[in-house]
Amino acid sequence: MIIRQCQLARQLILQPRRYYSSVETTVTLPSGRKYRQPIGLFIANKFGVSRDGKKLTTYDPRSGRPIASVFAAGSADVNNAVQSARLAFGPWRTTPGTERGILLHNLSRLIEDHKDILGSIEAFDTGKSADTAMTEDIRECINVTRYYAGWADKVRGYSIQPFTEKFAYTLHEPFGVCALIVPWNYPLMLALWKLAPAIAAGNTVVLKTSELTPLSSLYLGNLITEAGFPQGVVNILSGDGDTGAALAFHCGINKISFTGSAATGRKIMQAAASNLVPVTLELGGKSAAIIFEDADLEQAVRWCYSGIMSNSGQMCSATSRILIQETIYKKFVEMFRSYTIQRMSIGPLDHGPQISDAQLKKVVQYVRSGIEEGANLVYGGEEMDGPGYFMQPTIFSDARDHMKIVQEEVFGPVVVLDSFATSSDAIWRANSSAYGLASAVFTKSITEAVNTAQKLDVGMVWVNSSQDSDFRVPFGGFKMSGFGQELGEYAIKNYLRPKAVHLNLGISL
Amino acid sequence: MSASASVPLSQKFKLPNGVEYEQPLGLFINGEFVTGKEGKAFEVINPSTGKVAGMVHEATAADVDIAVDAAETAFYDGPWSKMSSADRGHLLLKLADLFEENLTILASIEAFDNGKAIQLAKGDIGACIGCLRYYGGWADKIHGKVIETSPESFNYTKQEPIGVCGQIIPWNFPLLMWAWKIGPAIACGNTVVLKTAEQTPLGGLYAAKLCKEAGFPPGVINILSGFGRTAGAAIASHMKIHKVAFTGSTLVGRQIMKAAAESNLKKVTLELGGKSPNIVFEDADIDRAVEWINFGIYYNAGQCCCAGSRIYVQETIYDKVIEAFKRRAQANVVGNPFDEATFQGAQVSEAQYNRIMSYVELGKKEGAKVEVGGERHGSEGYFIKPTVFSNVTEDMRIMQEEIFGPVCAIAKFKDLEDVIQKGNSTAYGLASAVHTRSLNTAMEVANRLRAGTVWVNCYNSLHWALPFGGYGESGIGRELGKEALRNYTQVKTVNINLS
Numbered sequence A: 001m002i003i004r005q006c007q008l009a010r011q012l013i014l015q016p017r018r019y020y021s022s023v024e025t026t027v028t029l030p031s032g033r034k035y036r037q038p039i040g041l042f043i044a045n046k047f048g049v050s051r052d053g054k055k056l057t058t059y060d061p062r063s064g065r066p067i068a069s070v071f072a073a074g075s076a077d078v079n080n081a082v083q084s085a086r087l088a089f090g091p092w093r094t095t096p097g098t099e100r101g102i103l104l105h106n107l108s109r110l111i112e113d114h115k116d117i118l119g120s121i122e123a124f125d126t127g128k129s130a131d132t133a134m135t136e137d138i139r140e141c142i143n144v145t146r147y148y149a150g151w152a153d154k155v156r157g158y159s160i161q162p163f164t165e166k167f168a169y170t171l172h173e174p175f176g177v178c179a180l181i182v183p184w185n186y187p188l189m190l191a192l193w194k195l196a197p198a199i200a201a202g203n204t205v206v207l208k209t210s211e212l213t214p215l216s217s218l219y220l221g222n223l224i225t226e227a228g229f230p231q232g233v234v235n236i237l238s239g240d241g242d243t244g245a246a247l248a249f250h251c252g253i254n255k256i257s258f259t260g261s262a263a264t265g266r267k268i269m270q271a272a273a274s275n276l277v278p279v280t281l282e283l284g285g286k287s288a289a290i291i292f293e294d295a296d297l298e299q300a301v302r303w304c305y306s307g308i309m310s311n312s313g314q315m316c317s318a319t320s321r322i323l324i325q326e327t328i329y330k331k332f333v334e335m336f337r338s339y340t341i342q343r344m345s346i347g348p349l350d351h352g353p354q355i356s357d358a359q360l361k362k363v364v365q366y367v368r369s370g371i372e373e374g375a376n377l378v379y380g381g382e383e384m385d386g387p388g389y390f391m392q393p394t395i396f397s398d399a400r401d402h403m404k405i406v407q408e409e410v411f412g413p414v415v416v417l418d419s420f421a422t423s424s425d426a427i428w429r430a431n432s433s434a435y436g437l438a439s440a441v442f443t444k445s446i447t448e449a450v451n452t453a454q455k456l457d458v459g460m461v462w463v464n465s466s467q468d469s470d471f472r473v474p475f476g477g478f479k480m481s482g483f484g485q486e487l488g489e490y491a492i493k494n495y496l497r498p499k500a501v502h503l504n505l506g507i508s509l
Numbered sequence B: 001m002s003a004s005a006s007v008p009l010s011q012k013f014k015l016p017n018g019v020e021y022e023q024p025l026g027l028f029i030n031g032e033f034v035t036g037k038e039g040k041a042f043e044v045i046n047p048s049t050g051k052v053a054g055m056v057h058e059a060t061a062a063d064v065d066i067a068v069d070a071a072e073t074a075f076y077d078g079p080w081s082k083m084s085s086a087d088r089g090h091l092l093l094k095l096a097d098l099f100e101e102n103l104t105i106l107a108s109i110e111a112f113d114n115g116k117a118i119q120l121a122k123g124d125i126g127a128c129i130g131c132l133r134y135y136g137g138w139a140d141k142i143h144g145k146v147i148e149t150s151p152e153s154f155n156y157t158k159q160e161p162i163g164v165c166g167q168i169i170p171w172n173f174p175l176l177m178w179a180w181k182i183g184p185a186i187a188c189g190n191t192v193v194l195k196t197a198e199q200t201p202l203g204g205l206y207a208a209k210l211c212k213e214a215g216f217p218p219g220v221i222n223i224l225s226g227f228g229r230t231a232g233a234a235i236a237s238h239m240k241i242h243k244v245a246f247t248g249s250t251l252v253g254r255q256i257m258k259a260a261a262e263s264n265l266k267k268v269t270l271e272l273g274g275k276s277p278n279i280v281f282e283d284a285d286i287d288r289a290v291e292w293i294n295f296g297i298y299y300n301a302g303q304c305c306c307a308g309s310r311i312y313v314q315e316t317i318y319d320k321v322i323e324a325f326k327r328r329a330q331a332n333v334v335g336n337p338f339d340e341a342t343f344q345g346a347q348v349s350e351a352q353y354n355r356i357m358s359y360v361e362l363g364k365k366e367g368a369k370v371e372v373g374g375e376r377h378g379s380e381g382y383f384i385k386p387t388v389f390s391n392v393t394e395d396m397r398i399m400q401e402e403i404f405g406p407v408c409a410i411a412k413f414k415d416l417e418d419v420i421q422k423g424n425s426t427a428y429g430l431a432s433a434v435h436t437r438s439l440n441t442a443m444e445v446a447n448r449l450r451a452g453t454v455w456v457n458c459y460n461s462l463h464w465a466l467p468f469g470g471y472g473e474s475g476i477g478r479e480l481g482k483e484a485l486r487n488y489t490q491v492k493t494v495n496i497n498l499s
Helices: A002-014 A075-094 A097-113 A115-126 A130-151 A187-200 A215-227 A241-248 A262-275 A297-313 A326-344 A357-372 A423-431 A446-455 A488-494 B061-076 B078-082 B085-101 B103-114 B118-141 B174-187 B202-214 B228-236 B250-262 B286-302 B315-331 B350-366 B416-423 B439-448
Strands: A024-028 A034-038 A041-043 A046-048 A055-059 A066-071 A159-163 A166-174 A177-181 A204-208 A234-237 A255-259 A279-282 A288-291 A321-325 A376-379 A394-397 A414-420 A438-442 A460-463 A496-504 B010-014 B020-024 B027-029 B032-034 B040-046 B051-057 B153-161 B164-168 B191-195 B221-224 B243-247 B267-271 B277-280 B310-314 B369-372 B387-390 B407-413 B431-435 B453-456 B489-497
Touching: A024 A066, A034 A115, A034 A215, A041 A075, A041 A215, A066 A215, A075 A166, A075 A177, A075 A204, A075 A234, A075 A241, A097 A115, A097 A130, A097 A187, A097 A215, A097 B118, A115 A130, A115 A187, A115 A215, A130 A187, A130 A488, A130 B085, A130 B118, A177 A187, A177 A241, A187 A204, A187 A215, A187 A255, A187 A488, A204 A241, A215 A234, A241 A255, A241 A262, A255 A262, A262 A279, A288 A297, A288 A423, A297 A326, A297 A414, A297 A438, A321 A326, A321 A423, A326 A376, A326 A394, A326 A414, A357 A376, A357 A414, A414 A423, A423 A446, A438 A446, A446 A460, A488 A496, B010 B051, B020 B103, B020 B202, B027 B061, B027 B202, B032 B202, B040 B103, B061 B078, B061 B164, B061 B191, B061 B221, B061 B228, B085 B103, B085 B118, B085 B174, B085 B202, B103 B118, B103 B174, B103 B202, B118 B174, B164 B174, B164 B228, B174 B191, B174 B202, B174 B243, B191 B228, B202 B221, B228 B243, B228 B250, B243 B250, B250 B267, B277 B286, B277 B416, B286 B310, B286 B315, B286 B407, B286 B431, B310 B315, B310 B416, B315 B369, B315 B387, B315 B407, B350 B369, B350 B407, B407 B416, B416 B439, B431 B439, B439 B453
Parallel strands: A177 A204, A177 A255, A204 A234, A255 A279, A288 A321, A288 A438, A321 A414, A394 A414, A438 A460, B164 B191, B164 B243, B191 B221, B243 B267, B277 B310, B277 B431, B310 B407, B387 B407, B431 B453
Antiparallel strands: A024 A034, A041 A046, A041 A234, A055 A066, A159 A166, A166 A496, A376 A394, B010 B020, B027 B032, B027 B221, B040 B051, B153 B489, B369 B387
């Protein structure tokens, strides 16, 4: 067994297999570099056309121009993908965890080898800067994949001996075919957040990407094959809401993991009621940052800026509401405004576009409502001139809790500020959101930090930072932000279910 | 042993199978290969021929001091102290990859230095790779707990590394023991000073070269060739080493523990000897059981702490089994380790050879019967024929004491109660096995044998994910699996008053 494993591992690492898809197009990146972009549906390690020939087009948000058209999966294709995953599941679940880990480790290495091109594709398709894509998104992809490679052989079960005549043990088993539906704000990163633990646990997957950002995950398809994953373990479909529905309603899936809007999340849960599959949902948020008067104000401003303006505000966990203790309120508002001006002087590389025209229009609508409802516009508020879907960073102060811009998730670079008197006041207001994804607390006091963290009704609390999640720490929300965790040990546990086995060693009737 | 200033720091070796490579000979301290402070060196002997193969530099107490200083500096200052847990794990993964790239060289060194069959050596390296990868995966997954006491208190625990760990490994599985120690210690964030066995220093030094190539910062891993009485003792009693892990004989294990107590109460884990029972019930698949009892004792020429050296066969099938076992034992291919067909290679040294042969003589004197073997194989090197003693009684020394060679004793038992009692009548408790088709027999025997591992319908089935260690005088603590992480961490409780 040991020799066989060693030989297998050697074969995988030293002699990777290469497959080239026949369904590709040439894409020219903004840098002028050209590369072969797969455009097919990735099923059983092959790229193929959609059954009805349907395609969708993805656009460059910086210019508004089309990048490429890719095949969009219809119900027949979804069916094929699910079948392919089903066929692969039998052998995959019995593949030892160590071997699954080796393949994930190969994938991590390949992502690293291809990080330049993947970063460029991601930047082109989402509008984020290539530098950000590479140092944040792709780096996280490499780390997350390697992290779950290490878990694959460490999660099998427990043994329990209640009394002499009964010996029991649990087997943590994979669900089967997992439907993974990901959004457009961190396309490849969120795909791997789901894919890596699901695969490590022994599941097979059908990944459906967002119609706005299909490219990087399709490129990943080639790396999946090269890493040595057997056919059908990973299937990748581009498509729209209909594709997602076809997948969510499919009787052949055993679990759904969805990241996206609350509205779509509800539909997914309704679909899951029809085929009775477990669901994890990562939905939106309207997370509050709470600034206490003893905070390091300069750091708080920087973190809070990042906390809402990164990725042009297109983050589920963005701290888009800032509650500032009244003694430092005016000062903070002014510091935040100055810091914003400073950051904007760096230029368009620092502040990217919204993903689409539709999203941009939504943000503009919210800004208008903020003005109409009487919030004080401190900075921004306008679309930026020129091509693409650029929105100015926008700051509202004196934004009261009843206002739409305070209640609803804008998903753009719009932050609302208000003051609070006491800590229980701030906590109450933070908790009165329908959402419960994250919170940030800025203070130097240990007791304030720990007590506030304990009282906030959210899945994640950052003390003296914002948005710096870590792949080893669970990520997830309460209330309307969904349920189930990604990342950390928790995520792989969510892709496993226990089977209890009782051995009767002596009880006779 | 001799002093020699003329021993180079590395030398080209050409092995009997044609493999040529550069073999480091120096002490690996603070990221470099160096000569010993006292300029000493000692001979490396090829047990297949009994001839001197070369010399390596020898570490004395002075070199242990230098290595410990380097390890301490690496632990408290410098890149290792600031490295994230994931990056530590990544270095172990890179080391595993390097082991894989160098598999043929490493296996060949093992066969040359230890005398084991090349096919077994390859298996050892495969297990090294698996072990290093496994612990590479654990590095960033070592969690503490948050524990509730009262609302006025916020409490959590952390699993912190210990600091400089001393590790002393034996000669029976030189590289595998190296990996078993390095993997968990490094994954937990410690730095190490590891002394290899004087009989088998070569593999550990080549692996040290790979550590450097993998990118471990200087001082994190230090590898010393040397003797127990000098370098080993220095490690066990060193005031700046806060943990010692030893695998070897029970006799030396006691000395290590004593030295630890007398110096700075460093934490001690010990993997010592064994006299493990291998039990065959009448409802076993007899052909397969015979294969396993053969493998259980003759694997690695009997040089396994967990060897199944006491074989108990249910009396109803005893005659059938002993006949089949005698045939099987004699069918083992003994000889040149570099012959792909060889199963059993040489004993590691002349001293071991003599010790084993003296037990053979003792057995005869005690009144046991030699069924097969009992003599040297060939005329060159330290080869012994697979040996079976029957007509044994429980109180014979060949039934109680660890022989550590291809010599076993086979005896009858009446029923489950009888064999449990016999199996447990040992001061040791490392491993055991039961061969049966019955679920209930397997479970009951597994529950009642006082041994750290119970194999059911197999033997010597070690795996990096499964904890391994002894009851009784077979040792303290467990290696492998998640359990090994306990050996290399200490728990810190942080209790924050919120009132």
